[in-house]
Amino acid sequence: MNFFAYIKDKKYTLLIRGVFYFIVLIFLTALKTPTVSVITVTGVLVPACLLADMVEFNRRRAFYNAVFSNLENLDRKYLISEMLPDADFLEGRLLSEILMDSSKSMAENVAVYRLQTKEFREYIEMWVHEAKLPVAALELICKNNPDVRAKMTGQLKKIDDYIENVLYYARSENAEKDYVIKEYSLQKAFGNAAVKSRELLQLANAEIDASDLDHTVLTDGKWLEFIIGQFIANSLKYAHPSRPLIIKVRAEETEDRVTFYFRDNGIGIPETDLPRIFEKSFTGLNGRKNPGSTGMGLYIVKSLCTRLGHSVTVSSQEDVCTEFALSFAKSTLLKISR
Amino acid sequence: MNKILIIEDDKTLSEELSILLNNAGYTAEKVTDFGNVSSLLKSSGADLILMDINLPGENGEALLQEFRKTKDTPVIMLTSRTAELDELISMSYGADDYITKPYNPTILLLRISAVLKRTRKTGQEMIYKDVHVSTLKGTLSRNGAEQMLTKNEMLIFRLLLDHSGEIVSRDDLMTVLWDNNEFINDNALSVNISRLRNKLADLGLPEAIETRKKQGYVLK
Numbered sequence: 001m002n003f004f005a006y007i008k009d010k011k012y013t014l015l016i017r018g019v020f021y022f023i024v025l026i027f028l029t030a031l032k033t034p035t036v037s038v039i040t041v042t043g044v045l046v047p048a049c050l051l052a053d054m055v056e057f058n059r060r061r062a063f064y065n066a067v068f069s070n071l072e073n074l075d076r077k078y079l080i081s082e083m084l085p086d087a088d089f090l091e092g093r094l095l096s097e098i099l100m101d102s103s104k105s106m107a108e109n110v111a112v113y114r115l116q117t118k119e120f121r122e123y124i125e126m127w128v129h130e131a132k133l134p135v136a137a138l139e140l141i142c143k144n145n146p147d148v149r150a151k152m153t154g155q156l157k158k159i160d161d162y163i164e165n166v167l168y169y170a171r172s173e174n175a176e177k178d179y180v181i182k183e184y185s186l187q188k189a190f191g192n193a194a195v196k197s198r199e200l201l202q203l204a205n206a207e208i209d210a211s212d213l214d215h216t217v218l219t220d221g222k223w224l225e226f227i228i229g230q231f232i233a234n235s236l237k238y239a240h241p242s243r244p245l246i247i248k249v250r251a252e253e254t255e256d257r258v259t260f261y262f263r264d265n266g267i268g269i270p271e272t273d274l275p276r277i278f279e280k281s282f283t284g285l286n287g288r289k290n291p292g293s294t295g296m297g298l299y300i301v302k303s304l305c306t307r308l309g310h311s312v313t314v315s316s317q318e319d320v321c322t323e324f325a326l327s328f329a330k331s332t333l334l335k336i337s338r
Numbered sequence: 339m340n341k342i343l344i345i346e347d348d349k350t351l352s353e354e355l356s357i358l359l360n361n362a363g364y365t366a367e368k369v370t371d372f373g374n375v376s377s378l379l380k381s382s383g384a385d386l387i388l389m390d391i392n393l394p395g396e397n398g399e400a401l402l403q404e405f406r407k408t409k410d411t412p413v414i415m416l417t418s419r420t421a422e423l424d425e426l427i428s429m430s431y432g433a434d435d436y437i438t439k440p441y442n443p444t445i446l447l448l449r450i451s452a453v454l455k456r457t458r459k460t461g462q463e464m465i466y467k468d469v470h471v472s473t474l475k476g477t478l479s480r481n482g483a484e485q486m487l488t489k490n491e492m493l494i495f496r497l498l499l500d501h502s503g504e505i506v507s508r509d510d511l512m513t514v515l516w517d518n519n520e521f522i523n524d525n526a527l528s529v530n531i532s533r534l535r536n537k538l539a540d541l542g543l544p545e546a547i548e549t550r551k552k553q554g555y556v557l558k
Contacts, residue, residue, distance in 0.1 A: 129418040133348050136418070136440035140354035143443035144361065146507070146553075160440055180422035191519045195442065198516050208521035220422050 001064050006057045017049060056089075063092045078103060121170045128167040135160050153199050161233060165296060168226050172303035179220035179308065186251050186260055187213040189221060193228035200236055206245040215251045215258050217328035223304050227312075228262070230297045231324050235264035237293070238286055238322070256330050263323040269316040277314060278302035340454060341365045343384035346416065347372060347394050351439075355388065362447050363504075372396065379405050386454055391417040391424065399424075399431055406432035412457045414449060416441070444513040451500065466499050466557070469541065478541060485537040490520050490530045498547065498557035507554035531555065 007014070021042075028038050066085040071077060081099040138156055142149040171178060190213055194201065201208070217224075232247070239245040248263040269277060273284035280299040287293035305312045309329060316322040342364045346352040356366035369378060372394045379387065379401065391398040402413055415428045418439040425436045434453045437446060464471040469480045476492050478485045487495060497514050498506055508527060515522055522530070531547065538546045548556045 132418040132439045133351060137348065137350040137354055139440045140351065140358055140443055144354055144357045149509075156440075178423070180426065182422075187519060191517070194521055195445070195513065195516045198512060201521075202512065202523060205523055207523060210519065210521060222422055 063087050124170045169300050183216045184221040186215050189224045193225045197232045204245050209248045212250045217258050227301050230301050231262045238266040258328045260326040268318040339365050340385040343367050343382050343387045345369045345389040387413045403431045412453045444510045480541045491534045502557045505554045
């Protein structure tokens with residue numbers, strides 16, 4: 001807010017003042033007042049008006065400057081109504097009142113949606129647990145009836161995968177902490193994930209080469225297994241049609257990190273798609289060829305990783321290979337506390 | 339024969355579990371009345387208990403905690419919740435193992451036999467006919483002759499031995515191998531079995547493992 005802009009805004013006041021000054025001037029001239037008196041009157045009135053304007057300008061400037069600088073410093077701008085300075089002039093008080101009222105009503109509105117989302121999420125979680133019951137029952141039925149087993153196992157596995165996806169999506173989006181970070185063996189995590197997908201991997205006649213997985217990392221075991229499960233599912237989905245699938249996993253430990261590498265010899269990812277594959281609903285060129293792509297799997301992987309504090313990166317050579325690298329930070333704190 | 343008590347409120351699941359366990363040679367008993375699980379638990383005399391975490395009107399974890407005050411019968415918790423926290427709570431309340439639904443039936447059976455073995459504290463030595471099986475050394479010995487088995491061969495032989503006289507499917511063998519971080523494929527399994535056969539033949543038991551077409555293998 002600068003003085004010039006303020007004066008410009010007061011153009012009607014100035015105009016009226018000017019007109020009345022002119023009328024007074026005409027009167028004074030008509031009454032044959034001496035020029036000295038006219039100059040004296042002008043000399044008193046004009047500075048008085050200017051002074052009044054400057055005082056008013058200063059009161060407002062102090063208020064609005066404080067508001068703007070608060071706004072600048074806030075990363076959640078909608079909280080500005082909580083940070084309003086006290087105004088000692090009417091418009092300032094009106095503005096405060098308006099902002100307070102409107103943000104209060106917005107807060108209520110947001111609370112409604114927050115509650116709805118929370119309820120929806122809780123419903124999804126509950127639904128997932130219920131949906132798992134019939135899946136568990138079907139798996140047992142398959143086991144007890146070997147003749148239907150071969151046909152149903154693969155489909156059941158897919159249903160179970162889709163159900164898991166929903167669960168972890170719901171989890172990755174909410175702010176509550178429903179994970180436990182502790183030391184977990186990479187060998188165990190990969191083993192469990194591989195066993196879960198064993199039927200499909202065997203059906204694809206995949207070769208698995210797991211080496212040097214003898215490391216422990218700080219993570220939530222269930223989440224990590226889900227993440228690795230997604231890598232496996234992707235390898236199966238985007239396997240190269242003209243050669244058998246080979247999955248190579250290994251881990252590398254440096255001073256402050258453990259990195260888990262998951263590499264397959266699938267169709268790879270076009271270079272133009274690479275930077276975007278962790279985006280929500282991004283399916284890319286491969287996705288257009290494969291009707292089973294939802295663009296959710298890797299997005300969930302990325303958000304789970306972000307929440308667990310791991311980093312995930314991808315590199316690929318089209319038609320040759322794809323490699324995911326999952327990197328876990330080592331905590332020195334934990335070792336000290338032991 | 340080992341008696342296993344199933345505490346699961348989903349009727350289909352509980353029914354299929356008992357079929358599975360009976361087929362595997364256990365005696366399964368289902369709880370149908372959930373009004374008084376706690377006293378049933380104490381009086382059942384089962385060798386192992388499979389318990390769901392969510393029961394009508396009761397919480398499995400609380401039941402377990404109560405039960406552990408008086409008895410140390412092995413308990414495996416079943417749950418559809420996949421949260422690390424539940425697992426930690428169950429284990430700290432004294433569960434011997436924890437399995438999330440949907441569980442792989444073969445793995446469930448493996449866990450059951452592992453828990454039973456662990457709690458009975460049987461040694462690592464087993465006998466097949468007059469063959470001495472040492473899982474610690476990874477060897478089979480008969481009449482002074484000894485054969486070294488690889489990890490895979492030992493896993494296969496032990497599973498066949500645990501179910502000797504019964505058909506063990508290739509799928510079950512695979513599950514066990516993969517569960518032990520041996521991610522082999524179909525061909526490799528056939529190779530392993532034929533190597534195991536050769537080793538048994540060298541010990542003078544050429545026909546120990548019989549192939550059943552499209553069903554699996556039987557250790558006679």
